[in-house]
Amino acid sequence: MVKIGDLEVKDFPLLLAPMEDVSDPPFRAVCKENGADLMYTEFISAEGLIRDAAKSRMKLDIYDYERPIGIQIFGEKIDSMRHAAAIAEEANPEIIDINYGCPVKKVAGRGAGAGILLDIDKMQSMTEEIVKQVEKPVTVKTRLGWDDSTIRIVEVAKRLQDVGVKALTIHGRTREQMYKGVADWTKIAEVKNHPDIHIPIFGNGDIDSPQKALEYKEKYEVDGIMIGRAAIGYPWIFREVKHFMETGEILAPPTMEERIKTVKRHLNFSVEWKGDKTGIFEMRRHYTTYFKGITHFKPFRMRLVEAMDQDEVLNILTDVEEAFEKEIIL
Structure with a gap:
């Protein structure tokens, strides 16, 4: 210890x-x-x-x-x-x-x-x-x-x-x-x-x-x-x-399901603790690395950093899930 x-x-x-x-x-x-x-x-x-x-x-x-x-x-x-x-x-x-x-x-x-x-x-x-x-x-x-x-x-x-x-x-x-x-x-x-x-x-x-x-x-x-x-x-x-x-082993990166789940938890707590406006604004710095390594993600990232309220962010995350399932992003 x-x-x-x-x-x-x-x-x-x-x-x-x-x-x-x-x-x-x-x-x-x-x-x-x-x-x-x-x-x-x-x-x-x-x-x-x-x-x-x-x-x-x-x-x-x-x-x-x-x-x-x-x-x-x-x-x-x-x-x-x-x-x-x-x-x-x-x-x-x-x-x-x-x-x-x-x-x-x-x-x-x-x-x-x-x-x-x-x-x-x-x-x-x-x-x-x-x-x-x-x-x-x-x-x-x-x-x-x-x-x-x-x-x-x-x-x-x-x-x-x-x-x-x-x-x-x-x-x-x-x-x-x-x-x-x-x-x-x-x-x-x-x-x-x-x-x-x-x-x-x-x-x-x-x-x-x-x-x-x-x-x-x-x-x-x-x-x-x-x-x-x-x-x-x-x-x-x-x-x-x-x-x-x-x-001595490299752990597999987080799955898309885990990334989205963690973003939602972070987002919900951020809005709850700081209010909708500040909570949404201060989450923007995290999105790029939350989805680090995901190909063709840029359009979704741009939407996320421009989103103005929590519902809009959640809708974009739903779109991300659907795009991943369709292998539009990988």
């Missing part, structure tokens, strides 16, 4: 990354059903929680079937982050996670997310205050550094561990890289294999196949991997990785 404070999770857990407007309860539900071991909420603004903003409060929604789950918060003010951590703890997650990795300008540009990598002393102080504030285990997700000249990830890991962080997830890119280039897992391995590091180290970045997941597990010896973009519209990535690690 891997221990995160008092929380025990299975050996080499697969983690679902906290992704804005993606890692919501509807998406987490289908990922959990397909093997995600530990999941995180979308990152939540500390200032939004303190102001009692509806969108931020809504992101605190968690369900028993999702457990164990972590609530992730971000912000640049130490007092606000401490206060937000206390509010998040009231939602009773298993973990409070701190976002020190978001690279987008509106977050990092003001010193939150990956922006704090330019001020390691502040990162340490903020983390220490949050650890003191809550009883739940505190974890952190971060990047290698702001840019190639500021990579101090081993020092960061040691200082975070010293103030009580119970696990660390490292995305193998700098903030400057955003999501471009190749994630450097050698530096993640430096942290994991450092003699002074005793907390679990999870790797993140570029895991998009079962083969790569197993290769990186064996090569870099991390305690688990976090999957983000590869799971968008393809929650089956978790079960495929697990099956390959256990058997």
Whole structure:
């Protein structure tokens, strides 16, 4: 078992990354059903929680079937982050996670997310205050550094561990890289294999196949991997990785029946949780990969992303089923 404070999770857990407007309860539900071991909420603004903003409060929604789950918060003010951590703890997650990795300008540009990598002393102080504030285990997700000249990830890991962080997830890119280039897992391995590091180290970045997941597990010896973009519209990535690690066999892709069933479940929950307009809109990013590998699917995909209400989407999915039965799409 891997221990995160008092929380025990299975050996080499697969983690679902906290992704804005993606890692919501509807998406987490289908990922959990397909093997995600530990999941995180979308990152939540500390200032939004303190102001009692509806969108931020809504992101605190968690369900028993999702457990164990972590609530992730971000912000640049130490007092606000401490206060937000206390509010998040009231939602009773298993973990409070701190976002020190978001690279987008509106977050990092003001010193939150990956922006704090330019001020390691502040990162340490903020983390220490949050650890003191809550009883739940505190974890952190971060990047290698702001840019190639500021990579101090081993020092960061040691200082975070010293103030009580119970696990660390490292995305193998700098903030400057955003999501471009190749994630450097050698530096993640430096942290994991450092003699002074005793907390679990999870790797993140570029895991998009079962083969790569197993290769990186064996090569870099991390305690688990976090999957983000590869799971968008393809929650089956978790079960495929697990099956390959256990058997060495590539699991058959989901059937058309399973794809449609999962899309409907995701869609229904999305509309129920966010309302018809937002629920429909935010499903659009998932359709391409939900039907990844299906030939001649483009006309249906275009209809799906243009659909304006739930009934229209369901009618299109019925057309997809009929086209598949007639072998118009394969």
